[in-house]
Amino acid sequence: MHPIDTALANLGITLPDAPAPAANYVPFVQVGNLVHISGQISQNAAGLIKGRVGETLDVAEGAEAARCCAVSLLAQLKKACGGDWARLDRAVKLVGFVNSTPEFTDQPKVINGASDLMVAVLGDAGRHARSAVSAASLPLGVAVEIEAIFALK
Amino acid sequence: MHPIDTALANLGITLPDAPAPAANYVPFVQVGNLVHISGQISQNAAGLIKGRVGETLDVAEGAEAARCCAVSLLAQLKKACGGDWARLDRAVKLVGFVNSTPEFTDQPKVINGASDLMVAVLGDAGRHARSAVSAASLPLGVAVEIEAIFALK
Amino acid sequence: MHPIDTALANLGITLPDAPAPAANYVPFVQVGNLVHISGQISQNAAGLIKGRVGETLDVAEGAEAARCCAVSLLAQLKKACGGDWARLDRAVKLVGFVNSTPEFTDQPKVINGASDLMVAVLGDAGRHARSAVSAASLPLGVAVEIEAIFALK
DSSP states (O other): OOHHHHHHHHTTOOOOOOOOOSSSBOSEEEETTEEEEEEEESEETTEEOBOOBTTTBOHHHHHHHHHHHHHHHHHHHHHHTTTOGGGEEEEEEEEEEEEBOTTOOOHHHHHHHHHHHHHHHHGGGGOBEEEEEEESOOGGGBSEEEEEEEEEO | OOHHHHHHHHTTOOOOOOOOOSSSBOSEEEETTEEEEEEEEOEETTEEOBOOBTTTBOHHHHHHHHHHHHHHHHHHHHHHTTTOGGGEEEEEEEEEEEEBOTTOOOHHHHHHHHHHHHHHHHGGGGOBEEEEEEESOOGGGBSEEEEEEEEEO | OOHHHHHHHHTTOOOOOOOOOSSSBOSEEEETTEEEEEEEEOEETTEEOBOOBTTTBOHHHHHHHHHHHHHHHHHHHHHHTTTOGGGEEEEEEEEEEEEBOTTOOOHHHHHHHHHHHHHHHHGGGGOBEEEEEEESOOGGGBSEEEEEEEEEO
């Protein structure tokens, strides 16, 4: 069992089927050794995680939503690796968009929900450059959307 | 005639002169085989397409604005290819920003205006990773701004 | 003295210690010859530059905040170069997020504060692709956040 699958199991995470967008865009594109993954919206097995941080969600709920985006990113990443984690080099970059009130200023604490999971699952290979900002609103009213770049070997 | 030019002609699209920003940034930068194209704001031959989706514009009008951003991206891309579409490998990534109300949740339908045009013109090479979010506001009051990465051969 | 250090000295700019984020993300990741730098928030020796452009800050104050983000980006870039500017190839891309009112439409003039500094310090190698949008809000209430990609030789 690959250490990444062990880490996922230890965290009680089962990666979902990598969701496929229903439009003329695709979940990820690999060019050279870089994989660009489409923005993943906050959802889990129970459905979409909607709401606005600072209004209907607090920071901890926002961070949990961000963690769910990270789970979806990992599902897409595993698919991009053809199911073989040994092909992964490292995380490169996350951009996190938080659905928040104009007064909200804890975007980094929200997106840490994703950053922390990356390192918990991928170890040092999970450390990444990052931006965390608020969006005026997000698709379907979700709380968080995160896109990513990873490097394969 | 290259199939991409045929597709553009069949769609009745004449690519505009690739607009050159009037500042210390440039329309695109190629590094290795990747071309990073600056955010293109919604405009056509009649001028800027301004407005806020969910307020002064509906989804269809937003999608048309996004389509116009895609036309500008294609104009910059053709310039990046030195006018020779045979140098294009594929679309890699779009990030679309929608000028919308805080209640608006159909960002994907708006940005589909750009994604659909990419595939209509470039075929399978036009499929791309994508993020679609709302911005609190956009330059000059435009409805949509889209940036892109393409790969050349 | 490298011309870039001369340009910085002539502008009276001392690069700060490249700030290290206190989380599971890192200031920059190099993959191949590309350096992805995390979003840098507006701050200078006096502290964070907070506020909302169009409300508590005017365009010139926003541009100064953007310039400070660019100074932080250059500090991270120098660190990514191991202190040796000769390793820099060029700037590739900036994405600038402005904390503004929904009515604000001069995002490009704000982000020019960063773009102009890049070219003042790096010369032609500082010209970059760019997007400039407004965020609904930014971490810690800062006025501007800018992320960047640079190419090394």
